[in-house]
Amino acid sequence: MxxxxxxxDFDHWLTQQVSLSAQWMQRSISAVDRVKHRPGFGQSIRPERGSIIASPVFAAYDPDPDYAFHWFRDSAVVIDAMRLLFEQGVIDQQQAESLIADAVDFAEKLMQLDGRALALDSNWRAQVQPDFVQYLRSNEELAAVHGSSVLGETRVNPDGSLDRTRWARPQYDGAPLRALAMLRWHQSPMTTLPAGLASRLSALIDHDLAFTCEHADLPSFDIWEEECGLHYYTLRVAAAALGQGAAWLQSRDPTLAQRYQQRAAQLRGKLDAFWFEDQQFYQSRFGEGDRPSPKxxxxxxxxxxxxxxxxxxxxxxxxxxxxxxxxxxxxxxxxxxxxxxxxxxxxxxxxxxxxxxxxxxxxxxxxxxxxxxxxxxxxxxxxxxxxxxxxxxxxxxxxxxxxxxxxxxxxxxxxxxxxxxxxxxxxxxxxxxxxxxxxxxxxxxxxxx
Structure with missing residues (x-):
C-alpha cells in the first residue's frame, strides 16, 4: 500500500487542482476560436459566445467520442461551477457579467430555433455522405421542434443550430438544472448585474420554470440518455427548481409561486415511490409501464x-x-x-x-x-x-x-x-x-x- x-500535502494538491480545473474547464466556454468539422454530415460548426461544449477536444469516435455539443445539462453544471469560482475570487466581476450576458444571449437564440424550416430544406441532406444518412433525424421529428419543445432537446450544436442527428430525446433535466444554476447566480450576494441583464436573466429563469412545471413527470430519457421512462434524477432536480423558484417568485407573483410550490410537493411525493425497501436504496428509474429497471x-x-x-x-x-x-x-x-x-x-x-x-x-x-x-x-x-x-x-x-x-x-x-x-x-x-x-x-x- x-x-x-x-x-x-492533500490540501495543497486540492488548491492547485481547483486552479487547474478552472483553467481547463474554461476552454469549453465560448470556444469561438475553434471549428468542429463533421465532413460525413457536411457540417462545419463554429461555437458562439455563450455556448459550452462538453469537451473541447474534438473527436469523431476515433476512438474518443464526439462531444462538441452544447448539452443543456452539462452546461448548467458548468455555469454553476463558474459561480463558485466567482464567489471565491477566481474570476472577477467583469468576467462574471460577461459570462452571464453571453449565456443569456445564447439561451435567447436557442428559444428561436424552429425545426420546421430545417425539415422543409432538402439542400442540407444532399451534403450528407451516404454512410451517414442512417444517423439523421427524420423531417417529422425536426418539424416538431419549435417553441417550448426546444428545451426538450438533449443537446444542440454550439453554433446555436439544432442537432440533426438521431439521439435520445426528449430529455427534461436541462431546464430545471439551468433554472437552479441561474437562480443561484441571480441570488448570489456577490452578483451585481446591470438592470437590463438582470431582467433578461429573470425572464430566462421564468421560461425554464414554466417548462419544468409542465414537463417534469412526463416520460423522457434519463441522465445517461439510454432509457425512456420516469427517472429519479429528473424528478428530483425539477422539484428543487420549482420549490426554490417558488420562494424567489413569492413577492413578485404569489399565485404562480403557490402553483410551483404545490407542483414541487407533488413531484417529491412521486419520489417516495422510488424507494426499494428490500434492497435499501432509491431506484434511479422506472421503465415503460412502471417496471423496475435492471439499472x-x-x-x-x-x-x-x-x-x-x-x-x-x-x-x-x-x-x-x-x-x-x-x-x-x-x-x-x-x-x-x-x-x-x-x-x-x-x-x-x-x-x-x-x-x-x-x-x-x-x-x-x-x-x-x-x-x-x-x-x-x-x-x-x-x-x-x-x-x-x-x-x-x-x-x-x-x-x-x-x-x-x-x-x-x-x-x-x-x-x-x-x-x-x-x-x-x-x-x-x-x-x-x-x-x-x-x-x-x-x-x-x-x-x-
Missing part, C-alpha cells in the same frame, strides 16, 4: 442530491435513505472494479454509473466519484458525526487524485482495471465536479453557526 497523503442502483440518485442544492429533509444528503443508497453504490463498485482492490489507506472507492455499464471502459467516472465526495461534504454540515463524513469525502478525492494526470487533466472515465483515463478528454463536467466538491469541502470545514 502507498502512504496516505498528509493533510497539508436501478445508479449514481444518478446521488448526483441529484448534489445538484439540487438542498441539504436538509427527505431526498437530500440528510436523508438516511439517500445515505443508504450511497453505501450500496460503494459496495457495488468496490466489488466490481479491479482498481478498488489497489486502494491505499485513506482512499475511497472509485465509482461508476451503474452495474453492467458498457460505455467505453464501463469504468469509474470522475464526476461520479467527485459527486460522492461532494455528497459527503454537504452531509457533514448538518451531521452529528461531521468529521467522519469529511474524512469519507476526502477518501473519494484521494482516489481522484491518484488517477488525475500530472497537468490536472480529467477525462470522463478512468478504466476499472488499470485506471487509465478514457472516453472524452478534458470533460467540462469532470472539472465542474472537482470545483464544486472542493467548495463543499471548504464549507464543511467552516465553523457551524
Amino acid at each position: 502507498t502512504v496516505t497523503h498528509t493533510a497539508p 436501478a442502483l445508479d449514481i444518478a440518485v446521488i448526483l441529484s442530491a448534489v445538484h439540487c442544492g438542498e441539504t436538509t429533509g427527505t431526498h437530500t444528503v440528510d436523508d438516511p435513505r439517500m445515505q443508504s443508497t450511497l453505501a450500496r453504490l460503494d459496495a457495488l463498485f468496490d466489488a466490481r472494479y479491479s482498481i478498488n482492490r489497489l486502494r491505499a489507506d485513506g482512499e475511497g472507492p472509485a465509482l461508476g454509473r451503474y452495474d453492467g455499464d458498457v460505455y467505453y471502459s464501463g469504468g469509474a467516472y470522475f464526476f461520479s466519484t467527485l459527486g460522492a465526495a461532494e455528497f459527503c461534504y454537504k452531509a457533514a454540515r448538518h451531521a452529528a458525526d461531521g468529521r467522519p463524513w469529511i474524512e469519507r469525502g476526502d477518501g473519494y478525492l484521494r482516489t481522484v487524485r491518484r488517477y488525475t494526470a500530472p497537468d490536472g487533466a480529467l477525462s470522463e472515465q478512468f478504466d476499472q482495471h488499470d485506471g487509465a483515463q478514457t472516453s472524452a478528454r478534458h470533460l467540462a463536467w469532470s472539472y465542474a465536479g472537482l470545483i464544486s466538491s472542493a467548495d463543499a469541502r471548504r464549507r464543511a470545514l467552516l465553523p457551524v453557526g
Whole structure:
C-alpha cells in the first residue's frame, strides 16, 4: 500500500487542482476560436459566445467520442461551477457579467430555433455522405421542434443550430438544472448585474420554470440518455427548481409561486415511490409501464442530491435513505472494479454509473466519484458525526487524485482495471465536479453557526 497523503500535502494538491480545473474547464466556454468539422454530415460548426461544449477536444469516435455539443445539462453544471469560482475570487466581476450576458444571449437564440424550416430544406441532406444518412433525424421529428419543445432537446450544436442527428430525446433535466444554476447566480450576494441583464436573466429563469412545471413527470430519457421512462434524477432536480423558484417568485407573483410550490410537493411525493425497501436504496428509474429497471442502483440518485442544492429533509444528503443508497453504490463498485482492490489507506472507492455499464471502459467516472465526495461534504454540515463524513469525502478525492494526470487533466472515465483515463478528454463536467466538491469541502470545514 502507498502512504496516505498528509493533510497539508492533500490540501495543497486540492488548491492547485481547483486552479487547474478552472483553467481547463474554461476552454469549453465560448470556444469561438475553434471549428468542429463533421465532413460525413457536411457540417462545419463554429461555437458562439455563450455556448459550452462538453469537451473541447474534438473527436469523431476515433476512438474518443464526439462531444462538441452544447448539452443543456452539462452546461448548467458548468455555469454553476463558474459561480463558485466567482464567489471565491477566481474570476472577477467583469468576467462574471460577461459570462452571464453571453449565456443569456445564447439561451435567447436557442428559444428561436424552429425545426420546421430545417425539415422543409432538402439542400442540407444532399451534403450528407451516404454512410451517414442512417444517423439523421427524420423531417417529422425536426418539424416538431419549435417553441417550448426546444428545451426538450438533449443537446444542440454550439453554433446555436439544432442537432440533426438521431439521439435520445426528449430529455427534461436541462431546464430545471439551468433554472437552479441561474437562480443561484441571480441570488448570489456577490452578483451585481446591470438592470437590463438582470431582467433578461429573470425572464430566462421564468421560461425554464414554466417548462419544468409542465414537463417534469412526463416520460423522457434519463441522465445517461439510454432509457425512456420516469427517472429519479429528473424528478428530483425539477422539484428543487420549482420549490426554490417558488420562494424567489413569492413577492413578485404569489399565485404562480403557490402553483410551483404545490407542483414541487407533488413531484417529491412521486419520489417516495422510488424507494426499494428490500434492497435499501432509491431506484434511479422506472421503465415503460412502471417496471423496475435492471439499472436501478445508479449514481444518478446521488448526483441529484448534489445538484439540487438542498441539504436538509427527505431526498437530500440528510436523508438516511439517500445515505443508504450511497453505501450500496460503494459496495457495488468496490466489488466490481479491479482498481478498488489497489486502494491505499485513506482512499475511497472509485465509482461508476451503474452495474453492467458498457460505455467505453464501463469504468469509474470522475464526476461520479467527485459527486460522492461532494455528497459527503454537504452531509457533514448538518451531521452529528461531521468529521467522519469529511474524512469519507476526502477518501473519494484521494482516489481522484491518484488517477488525475500530472497537468490536472480529467477525462470522463478512468478504466476499472488499470485506471487509465478514457472516453472524452478534458470533460467540462469532470472539472465542474472537482470545483464544486472542493467548495463543499471548504464549507464543511467552516465553523457551524
